[in-house]
Amino acid sequence: MKPAPFAYHRAATIDEALALLAEHGREAKPLAGGQSLIPAMNFRLATPAMLVDLNAIGDLAYVRSDDGGAIRLGAMTRHRTVERSDEVARAAPLLHEAMPWIAHPAIRTRGTIGGSLAHADPAAELPAVMLALDARVGVRSRQRAREIAAAEFFTGLFSTALEPGEIVTEIVIPPPDGGARHGSAFLEFSRRHGDFALAGVAASVALDDRGRCSSARIALLSVGDRPLLATEAANALVGPPPSRDAVRAAAAIAAEREIDPSTDIHASSRYRRQLASVLTRRALERAFARAGAPV
Ligand SMILES: Cc1cc2nc3c(=O)[nH]c(=O)nc-3n(C[C@H](O)[C@H](O)[C@H](O)COP(=O)(O)OP(=O)(O)OC[C@H]3O[C@@H](n4cnc5c(N)ncnc54)[C@H](O)[C@@H]3O)c2cc1C
Numbered sequence: 001m002k003p004a005p006f007a008y009h010r011a012a013t014i015d016e017a018l019a020l021l022a023e024h025g026r027e028a029k030p031l032a033g034g035q036s037l038i039p040a041m042n043f044r045l046a047t048p049a050m051l052v053d054l055n056a057i058g059d060l061a062y063v064r065s066d067d068g069g070a071i072r073l074g075a076m077t078r079h080r081t082v083e084r085s086d087e088v089a090r091a092a093p094l095l096h097e098a099m100p101w102i103a104h105p106a107i108r109t110r111g112t113i114g115g116s117l118a119h120a121d122p123a124a125e126l127p128a129v130m131l132a133l134d135a136r137v138g139v140r141s142r143q144r145a146r147e148i149a150a151a152e153f154f155t156g157l158f159s160t161a162l163e164p165g166e167i168v169t170e171i172v173i174p175p176p177d178g179g180a181r182h183g184s185a186f187l188e189f190s191r192r193h194g195d196f197a198l199a200g201v202a203a204s205v206a207l208d209d210r211g212r213c214s215s216a217r218i219a220l221l222s223v224g225d226r227p228l229l230a231t232e233a234a235n236a237l238v239g240p241p242p243s244r245d246a247v248r249a250a251a252a253i254a255a256e257r258e259i260d261p262s263t264d265i266h267a268s269s270r271y272r273r274q275l276a277s278v279l280t281r282r283a284l285e286r287a288f289a290r291a292g293a294p295v
Contacts, residue, residue, distance in 0.1 A: 003041035032115030069175035075114025094184035114168040123196040128227040131219035132202035138170035154226040179206025183291030199275040203283040223259035230254035251281035
């Protein structure tokens, strides 16, 4: 299939892109790496009358650390740049670990972090990672700039809190939550490496100076209409030192009570729940081991 006819404008600056999006409203769509939008247009699942190409806007592509210890990623930063960034590997090891799971190198060379979050595929890795990292999504329209917590950004199947005329400009990953020691882990299962996962989990934990679990975040992908934060499971871990039983109980809570997997041609709902339970247990075990507290 070929796309329906559309107009194309390559914006040179953020302001130019925002002006075009404001002028054309819902008829216009930003074009980032095109790895999801162009196939959707070719299948005529998306038929924007105008594409506003963000690829020439250098101000949207960067990896920076700020004085507060947060790491800031411009929306147009390619997956491959994030994957190869030493700064990301040091400051956000969970994100670093997840990157090679996204598609294949050719797709990671074009695809962007902002495009992945704006696309909001419930099977994508980055939305779940951003939930686990408690990241914020910086967005701008011609009228205003605001930040949205990742937990409020994903509102449903391929849906976000972005309003017409707004684009994602930046992703802000805060330094890890209090605690003396931290650990994280990303795991997913797909039939072939590079395929979208049947289920996946991103886990991040912190321990206080007496070895007690002081915070935990668990986010799951491909088990609902959006990436899901398993808050009840995570809260169940906080307080005592981590243990094998506590990890098993948390995995059971996440898989039984906090996800809503569907059955499709790839896997049954029941199978996805089982996968979510096993992956959550393993990811937590790995995260606690990396924090220096093997269970
Ligand atoms: C064969 C194949 C396999 C893939 N496998 C995976 C996988 O395993 N895991 C995974 O996560 N992804 C996978 N992808 C998708 C890939 O990661 C894409 O890069 C990503 O989903 C979208 O990023 P993009 O930059 O290409 O965005 P685009 O395709 O350009 O845009 C996607 C959507 O986001 C909007 N958009 C883009 N940028 C912005 C912005 N800054 N502000 C507001 N809206 C914006 C667009 O208008 C469009 O609606 C796969 C893609 C292909 C083709």
